[in-house]
Amino acid sequence: MAPGVNGKRDKYEIVYDILQVCKGGAKKTKLMYGANLSFELQKRYTELLIKKGLLMKQDEMYYITKKGSDILQVLQRYKEKKKDFEDALTKLKNFEI
Structure with missing residues (x-):
């Protein structure tokens, strides 16, 4: 996932990446x-x-759980909405309001 406006990922983006x-x-x-x-x-x-x-560890491997999979779907929607917001903010900044 690409970093946000400030150049850093937030904790939700990190969790998304891990679960993915x-x-x-x-x-x-x-x-x-x-x-x-x-x-x-x-x-x-x-x-x-x-x-x-959200995760389980078995034999040195990490696996996503059912609960983790459900959260991953929510985080996917979060990621999409955040990108829409950042795109809108960029457009507004171009108008220098």
């Missing part, structure tokens, strides 16, 4: 590269998502 990478299962390295995370961020987020029931 883990749809078919992912080891730690694939998850880090696929979601563009440092080791520390990957560790922090995967622990949180496991506690929340």
Whole structure:
């Protein structure tokens, strides 16, 4: 996912990226590269998502759960709405109001 207006991803975009990478299962390295995370961020987020029931870890692989899949759909809509908002904001800035 592309960064937002300020150049950084928000926590929802990071969670989206993690869940997307883990749809078919992912080891730690694939998850880090696929979601563009440092080791520390990957560790922090995967622990949180496991506690929340969105991910599960089995045999060194991370998998998305049913609950995680449901949240992924919500995050997809969030991502689309956020892009629409950012596009509108860019257009407004071009008018220099």
